[in-house]
Amino acid sequence: MSIWPDEKVLTPGEAEFDTVDMTINIGPQHPATHGVFRMILRVDGEVVVDCEPYIGYLHRGLEKLTEANDYRQAMGYWDRTDYLAGMACEHAYVMAVEALAQIDVPERAEYIRVIMAELSRINSHFLFLGAFGADVGSFGTSFIYAWRERERIYDLFEEVAGDRMFPTYMRVGGVAMDLPDNFEQRCRWLLGSIRQGIEDLDGLLTGNEIFVERCRNLAPMTSERAIALGITGPILRSTGLPWDLRKAEPYSVYDRMKFDIPWRPDLQGDVFDRFWMRLSEMYQSARIIEQCLEQMPKGGLVLNPDLPKTLRVDNGEAYIRYEGTKGEYGVYAMSKGGNKPYRMKLRSPSFCNLSALREMVIGSYVADAIIILGSLDIVLGEVDK
Amino acid sequence: MSNKAPARSGGLPPAARQRPRADLAALVRKIGSIPFEVSETRTDVDVRIAPEHLLALVDALHNRHELAFDYLRNISGVDQSPEGMELKYHFYSFKTGYSLQVTVPTATGHPHVPSLTGHYPAADWHEREAAEMFGFVFDGHPNLRNLLLEEDIHIHPLLKAHPLQAAEILQGIESGPPGFTI
Secondary structure, X not given: OOOOOOOOOXXXXXXXXXXXXXXXXXXXXXXXXXXXXXXXXXXXXOEEEEEXXXXXXXXXXXXXXXXXXXXXXXXXXXXXXXXXXXXXXXXXXXXXXXXXXXXOOOHHHHHHHHHHHHHHHHHHHHHHHHHHHHHHOOOOHHHHHHHHHHHHHHHHHHHHHOOOOOOOOEEOOEEOOXXXXXXXXXXXXXXXXXXXXXXXXXXXXXXXXXXXXHHOOOOOOOHHHHHHOOOOOHHHHOOOOOOOHHHHOOOOOHHHOOOOOEOOOOOOOOHHHHHHHHHHHHHHHHHHHHHHHHHOOOOOOOEOOOOOXXXXXXXXXXXXXXXXXXXXXXXXXXXXXXXXXOEEEEEOHXXXXXXXXXXXXXXXXXXXXXXXXXXXXXXXXXXXX | OOOOOOEOOOOOOHHHOOOOHHHHHHHHHOOOOOXXXXXXXXXXXXXXXXXXXXXXXXXXXXXXXXXOOOEEEEEEEEEOOOOOEEEEEEEEOOOOOOEEEEEEEOEOOEOEEXXXXXXXXXXXXXXXXXXXXXXXXXXXXXXXXXXXOOOOOOOOOOOOXXXXXXXXXXXXXOOOOOOOOO
C-alpha cells in the first residue's frame, strides 16, 4: 500500500529490475580486519555473494629464516607468529625441537611453561573479547576493559622474562631462568583480577541484548563441515564437538590438570557460540594455572643441565600438535643432522580457520561479514608467517 | 545466561583420544592393492607412496570406517634436493583417534601431485602455499594462484637453491650468487 492514494502500487513482478553486483574492497589497512588483511566482497545490494580473501601482507619468511638459523636462534622468530600469545608459540617450537632431539625437561620447567602458555591464552582471548566488542559496536569500552587485564598480564611477563610481547623465555630443555621470588603471590592476585575482568566483560557484552541479538544464529556451522574445512580450536568446540588437544593428545603436564571443555547442549557454532566458548575457556585456563601453582615443585632446576653448548640433532622428523590459542598449532620439524633444522613448517590455526571465511560470509549482510571475520579471531602474524 | 563453564559429563568421547600407533600400522597395511611402505617417525606412523597412487590411498583412508581420516591437518613441502621434492600430509581421525603422516616423493623436474581438494576442502590453501613456496603442481586444484607471495611473482623461496637475501637481490641492493636467476 502506498501512502499516496493516487499512486499505482507495483506488484512484486513489476517491481523487479536488473541490478549489477558491486565490488567492495576492504583492507589491507582497515581497522575491522585486525591487521593487514584484505578481502574483496562482491555484493548484491546488502548481501554478500562472493568473497575473495587476500593474505600475505605480513609474510616474513618464517620458515626460510628458521632454516638459516640454529635451533637456539630461530626461536625468536616463532613468538612473532601468534604475537598475542608469544609464550604459547615458543612452547610449541621448543616441544618440536625436544621431540627431534629427545631432550628431557625438568618438572618445574614444565609447570612454568604451562602457566605462561595459559596466561598467554587468557591474554589472547581478552584481546578477542575487546576487539570483537568493538567490531559489533561497543566502541571503546570493551577494549579498555580488556586492556586493563592484558596490561597486568604483560607486567607479569616482563617481570618473569624481561619482555612483554616477545619474551623469548622458553629454551630447548627448559626455560631461561627461574621465576622471581614473589611470583606465586603475584600470580594469585593476577588470577583474581583476571576473573573480575572476565566477569566485567561478560556483563558488558553477554548482558547486552543488542550484542546477543547481533551474534545469535549468525554463520552457524556443523562439526562435520568445520572438520572438513580444517577448523580447530574454540571455533570447532563451539560447534558442539568438545575436542581439545590438551585433552585428546595431552602434552607437557596437562594430563595432571583437572579442567573442563565448555559445552552447552544448544551449541550450534554461530558467532555467539564462538564468543561464548572463548569467554568460558578463560575460566578454565585460570583453573589450570591455580593447579600448576599448587602442584609445582618449589625448587629445583628449570633447565636441563646436560645440554651441549651447540645443539646438534640426528636425522629425524616429528609433527608436534599444540593447542594454541586459535586452534591446532602444528609444527612439522625435520632434521638431517647439524645444528640447524632442515625444515620447519608451521601449521597455523589462524591460516586454516581463515580459509573457511569465504564459505561463512556468503549470503550474509556486509555489516555481518565484519562480525564473522572478527569471530574467527585471526592473528595476521600467524596467518602470513 | 551464565558463562560459568558447564562441563559435559565424562568429557571427550573415548574415540577422540590418541590410539596406539602399532594398531594403526597394522590397519594401514591391510589396505593392500596399492604399493606403499609403512614406517614410523618420532611422533606418527608414516606411509610412503608414489604420487600416482596417492588418490587411491586417500580414498581408502577417507572412506574405510576403521580408519575414517576425516581431518587433513597439514601439508608441508620438503626440498630433498638433489633427490627431488617431497610432500608430507598429516591426517587425523576424529572418529577413531588415529594420526597418520603420508609422504609423497616427486621426481626431479616433475613435481606433479594430484590435488586433495575433492576429499578435503581444507587442502585448498595448504596446496596453494606449497605450490608457490616450492613449485609443486597440484593437478585438479581449482585455483592455484599465489597466496602469501605477490600475485605476479614466480619464485619458490623455500627451495634450498633460493638464497636467503632474495628480497635484496630483487630490489637490486645486492647481487645474487653466480647462476641464480629469478
